[in-house]
Amino acid sequence: MEDKNKSSRRKFLDNGLKLGIVSAIGGLGLSKITSKLNASNVDSSGEKMELMTTDGTLIQVDSSEVMEVTHAKEHDKKYNVREGNPNRKFVMVVDLAKCKNALKCQNACNKHHYITGENAWLKVYKMQEEKDTAPYWMPMMCMHCDQPACVTVCPVDATFKRKDGLVLIDNERCIGCRFCMAACPYSTRVFNWGEPGQEVTLNMDMTHHTPSPEHAGMPSIKGTVDKCDFCPHAIDNNELPHCVTSCPNGVFYFGDKYEDTVTNGDETVRLSQLLEDKSGYRLMEGLGTSPSVYYLPPVDRLVDFEDGLKDFKEFESVEPVSPAEKPE
Amino acid sequence: MQTHKTIIRDLKPKKFGKRDTIWTISLIVIILIGLVAYIDQLITGQEVTNMRDYALWGIYISNFVFFVATSFVGTVTVAILRLTNNSWRTPLVRIAEIISVAAIIMAGITIMIDMARPDRLLNLFIHARLQSPITWDVVIIPTYIVISLLLLYFPLIPDFAILKTHFKKKEPKLSKFYGKLALNWTGSKAQKLLQEKSIRIIAIMIIPVGLLLQTIDAWLFSTTYRIGWDSTNFAPYFISGAFVAGVGALVTLIYIIRKAKRLENYITDYHFDKLGKLLALACLIYLYFNINEYVIPLFTAKKGELVHLETLFTGSYSILFWAVTIIGLIVPIIVLLFKKGRKPNTMFVIGLMVVIGSWWKRFVIVTPTLLHPFLPIQGVPESWRHYFPSLHEWLITFATLAMAFLIITVCVRYLPVIPIQRTIDEMEASEANNKNTES
Numbered sequence: 043m044e045d046k047n048k049s050s051r052r053k054f055l056d057n058g059l060k061l062g063i064v065s066a067i068g069g070l071g072l073s074k075i076t077s078k079l080n081a082s083n084v085d086s087s088g089e090k091m092e093l094m095t096t097d098g099t100l101i102q103v104d105s106s107e108v109m110e111v112t113h114a115k116e117h118d119k120k121y122n123v124r125e126g127n128p129n130r131k132f133v134m135v136v137d138l139a140k141c142k143n144a145l146k147c148q149n150a151c152n153k154h155h156y157i158t159g160e161n162a163w164l165k166v167y168k169m170q171e172e173k174d175t176a177p178y179w180m181p182m183m184c185m186h187c188d189q190p191a192c193v194t195v196c197p198v199d200a201t202f203k204r205k206d207g208l209v210l211i212d213n214e215r216c217i218g219c220r221f222c223m224a225a226c227p228y229s230t231r232v233f234n235w236g237e238p239g240q241e242v243t244l245n246m247d248m249t250h251h252t253p254s255p256e257h258a259g260m261p262s263i264k265g266t267v268d269k270c271d272f273c274p275h276a277i278d279n280n281e282l283p284h285c286v287t288s289c290p291n292g293v294f295y296f297g298d299k300y301e302d303t304v305t306n307g308d309e310t311v312r313l314s315q316l317l318e319d320k321s322g323y324r325l326m327e328g329l330g331t332s333p334s335v336y337y338l339p340p341v342d343r344l345v346d347f348e349d350g351l352k353d354f355k356e357f358e359s360v361e362p363v364s365p366a367e368k369p370e
Numbered sequence: 371m372q373t374h375k376t377i378i379r380d381l382k383p384k385k386f387g388k389r390d391t392i393w394t395i396s397l398i399v400i401i402l403i404g405l406v407a408y409i410d411q412l413i414t415g416q417e418v419t420n421m422r423d424y425a426l427w428g429i430y431i432s433n434f435v436f437f438v439a440t441s442f443v444g445t446v447t448v449a450i451l452r453l454t455n456n457s458w459r460t461p462l463v464r465i466a467e468i469i470s471v472a473a474i475i476m477a478g479i480t481i482m483i484d485m486a487r488p489d490r491l492l493n494l495f496i497h498a499r500l501q502s503p504i505t506w507d508v509v510i511i512p513t514y515i516v517i518s519l520l521l522l523y524f525p526l527i528p529d530f531a532i533l534k535t536h537f538k539k540k541e542p543k544l545s546k547f548y549g550k551l552a553l554n555w556t557g558s559k560a561q562k563l564l565q566e567k568s569i570r571i572i573a574i575m576i577i578p579v580g581l582l583l584q585t586i587d588a589w590l591f592s593t594t595y596r597i598g599w600d601s602t603n604f605a606p607y608f609i610s611g612a613f614v615a616g617v618g619a620l621v622t623l624i625y626i627i628r629k630a631k632r633l634e635n636y637i638t639d640y641h642f643d644k645l646g647k648l649l650a651l652a653c654l655i656y657l658y659f660n661i662n663e664y665v666i667p668l669f670t671a672k673k674g675e676l677v678h679l680e681t682l683f684t685g686s687y688s689i690l691f692w693a694v695t696i697i698g699l700i701v702p703i704i705v706l707l708f709k710k711g712r713k714p715n716t717m718f719v720i721g722l723m724v725v726i727g728s729w730w731k732r733f734v735i736v737t738p739t740l741l742h743p744f745l746p747i748q749g750v751p752e753s754w755r756h757y758f759p760s761l762h763e764w765l766i767t768f769a770t771l772a773m774a775f776l777i778i779t780v781c782v783r784y785l786p787v788i789p790i791q792r793t794i795d796e797m798e799a800s801e802a803n804n805k806n807t808e809s
């Protein structure tokens with residue numbers, strides 16, 4: 043009895059399904075036909091227009107059938123902060139042979155990002171691999187890794203990787219767990235342990251009222267992480283990041299990997315050529331983070347190193363920019 | 371019948387004496403002080419701690435790991451004692467389950483204390499990302515809280531029914547309270563069957579969940595590139611460490627509760643002896659994993675690893691490292707091997723050593739690693755190169771420990787810490803046995 047019930051029910055379902063499909067197809071066909079009928083119902087005005095199709099052949103259409111199509115205005119402009127600029131991949135090259143610890147990069151970065159206190163995003167390290175090798179200066183900023191450890195561990199997607207290579211932080215979302223800092227092998231992230239003393243609200247770039255991970259000029263937020271952001275606000279204006287433009291020694295090159303060009307403002311070079319000629323490398327390649335920052339080895343390092351020592355301070359806190367002084 | 375009455379009289383929850391009241395009030399005071407410190411931390415930011423960009427996690431995290439580890443005791447006692455039907459477990463399981471509940475609740479709270487933006491807690495759900503170990507914690511900790519609460523509650527139901535009738539005349543209010551919790555328990559066969567079945571299901575569930583909890587806790591560290599954390603050995607290392615911390619806490623608290631509630635007749639030297647063996651076993655397993663974690667890497671250590679190991683063995687953390695290893699692990703193993711070492715009084719001291727050792731052990735796992743990043747620490751104030759907790763951190767941490775004690779104290783006040791029904795049943799069973807052998 044039960045079996046019969048089941049099978050009859052299955053039959054019913056089966057039939058129902060078939061009916062559904064048939065009616066769907068039928069409906070589709072019907073609507074096609076009616077639309078054709080409708081089209082031929084329109085009174086032709088008799089005037090013909092010549093148009094070119096996308097593949098280049100000329101055709102004639104009745105002018106009554108020609109309608110203006112509204113362009114999808116959003117189409118090109120729609121820009122997703124989390125996706126970034128399409129078809130680009132930003133990279134940086136740091137030529138260690140040229141670095142003299144002038145620290146102009148750090149000053150510029152601090153100034154444009156309103157960095158105060160101990161939170162400098164860019165640090166110049168005094169490096170020495172072995173006792174008997176010469177020391178050299180090494181600017182360090184976020185490597186914008188292609189396999190970013192920080193992004194993997196963030197529980198809320200506050201730090202994210204964009205298609206154009208940038209790793210950014212949404213300070214409106216970050217919960218301050220500092221897991222990303224623990225995960226980053228380059229120790230490049232800084233945390234706003236207290237109220238960031240950025241008393242420069244007057245100067246802040248108020249054209250971007252809504253806080254966005256992209257725009258420098260928004261104050262840092264207490265209890266969230268910060269780090270070098272590759273200056274997307276500068277990229278947007280077709281400018282180079284501040285550290286690149288401010289370096290008197292042309293240490294930093296910035297550019298697009300897909301275009302295979304990088305520039306330090308003075309000279310523009312082929313990225314692949316540069317890396318090959320000067321045997322560029324990336325920091326801790328073995329970890330598999332694939333950084334977007336390349337280094338050129340510090341050749342002839344001793345002379346330049348001595349130069350830099352006069353600028354060297356174990357540590358210096360950044361004073362807030364005075365409200366009167368607007369960053370250029 | 372007479373024995374039943376004495377059992378109930380002995381085991382029923384009793385009113386606080388003077389000493390208990392003082393204890394409870396001091397706990398509340400410590401908690402309030404911690405609360406003030408925490409509110410200050412909320413207002414001024416985590417600046418008030420001594421954590422900075424390099425020592426980015428501090429005792430909040432190590433304390434969290436400690437609580438998570440301690441909560442493992444519920445799983446252990448269930449896995450080893452309840453499911454294998456060990457007869458000596460009866461007076462111990464409930465205390466273990468109470469500790470477990472208190473510890474896991476506090477673990478959940480301490481991890482939130484570490485968050486710099488607790489106001490954005492909901493983001494953990496709204497924007498949850500499955501690949502982050504923190505999200506796994508967000509899932510597993512509440513699960514474990516629920517399971518351990520149920521595991522505490524289900525076996526309590528018959529006892530609530532007994533207490534309901536017991537307090538009927540003297541304290542009708544209390545009796546009503548117990549009556550509500552007893553859920554119409556009559557002790558009928560059907561009910562008993564259902565209860566046993568439910569306990570069994572939860573008991574089986576808590577084992578994988580407990581293991582997962584410890585594992586995820588270990589993965590919080592081993593999913594990073596940090597030297598000293600990125601070990602594939604970390605999960606079993608944490609599980610065995612939790613075994614030690616849990617049983618250590620159990621020994622210590624059982625001793626205190628036995629003293630405070632005068633349960634010497636129920637928790638005897640025999641139980642301590644058994645517990646001592648269990649603790650020795652735990653310590654031995656942990657020793658094995660410690661050797662795996664610290665000695666074997668010496669052979670193949672790369673440069674960075676070697677620096678890390680040297681800091682622990684001979685460097686700035688050596689005193690702490692050797693203290694937790696010797697006091698928290700080696701001495702207990704040696705003492706527990708002797709029968710005399712498993713007497714209640716020595717066991718209490720050993721338990722205390724193990725618990726304190728466990729707490730500092732977590733500190734030694736978290737801090738030195740953070741202070742040895744791949745790149746040298748440069749361009750930061752001198753004070754950022756070291757870490758020792760600030761006053762705020764201590765006050766808040768003490769408050770969390772006090773809160774755990776308070777939860778345990780309240781449970782001990784209102785719940786029968788030794789299962790009454792089971793004790794009666796076992797007594798009857800053994801009496802029946804005796805009669806059988808006599809006749």
Ligand code: SF4
Pocket residue numbers: 183184185186187190191192193209225226227228229230231269331
């Ligand atoms: S350098 Fe660190 S912070 Fe920057 S992308 Fe890589 S892992 Fe993330």
Ligand code: SF4
Pocket residue numbers: 195196197198199200201211215216217218219220221222223266267
């Ligand atoms: S601190 Fe913020 S950005 Fe970093 S992992 Fe936590 S939520 Fe993500």
Ligand code: SF4
Pocket residue numbers: 150151152163164183184269270271272273283284285286
């Ligand atoms: S790229 Fe921009 S944010 Fe990064 S170090 Fe240079 S100036 Fe600072």
